[in-house]
Amino acid sequence: MAQEPRPEEIPTLDQARYQIRRYGLDxxxxxxxxxxxxxxxxxxxxxxxxxxxxxxxxSAGRYRLLADLEDADGEKSPSQLAASLGVSRATVTGLLDGLERDGLVLRRPSAEDGRSAVVVLTARGARKMRELAPEHFGRLQAMVDPLSAEERTVFLDLLGRLVRGIPALTQD
Structure with a gap:
């Protein structure tokens, strides 16, 4: 009796072939x-x-924003955050609202241009990042532990090439 494919093996190559034949594609x-x-x-x-x-x-978005702030020595403008995270200013505003409510960041007027704001990682935010780091990075390592160091190198190369192909899904 044939064994059912595991979730990571779905769809199967036969299923892909069937769908392509169904539409008569080359x-x-x-x-x-x-x-x-x-x-x-x-x-x-x-x-x-x-x-x-x-x-x-x-959330993943809130973590990424905190990590980006931490990497920038704790201070960035909302537009810089939006650009580095690859999201809209509205998305950053929503993330900042929650993070500010939790005391992890604060917004203050820019020293260079009082009309604009900068986002600052608070001591509480920096402490949260330090506290979660051991478990977070340990779990990331555990996720890729099945791969050897050589396989990780190959995977990173392949992943980079696939990411460069993503625009094929969105280009006109």
Missing amino acids: VDPQAVLVAVRLMAAGARLGQAVEVHFSRFGL
Whole structure:
């Protein structure tokens, strides 16, 4: 009796071939399979990341904003945050509202231009980042532990190439 494929093996190459034949397309089924499995893995990873950060009272977006601030020595403008996170100013505003309510960041007028604001990582925010770091980075390592150092190097190269192909989904 045939064994059911594991979730990371769905869809199968046969399923990809069947779908491509159904539409009469001249497309490489393996290429389609790689893309579809990558999208499925991305969705599963996104869900797991939210569960992971919820342990610390954060979302992935809130964590990324705090980490970006920390990397910038604790201070950035909202527009700089939006650009470095690849999100809209409105998204940054929503993230900042919650982080400010929790005392992890504060907004203050810019020293260079009093009409604009800068976001500052508070001592409480820096402490939160230090407290979550051991578990966070330990879990990241555990996630990729099945790969050898050489496989990780290859994976990073492949992932970079795939990321450069993402515009194929959005270009006109």
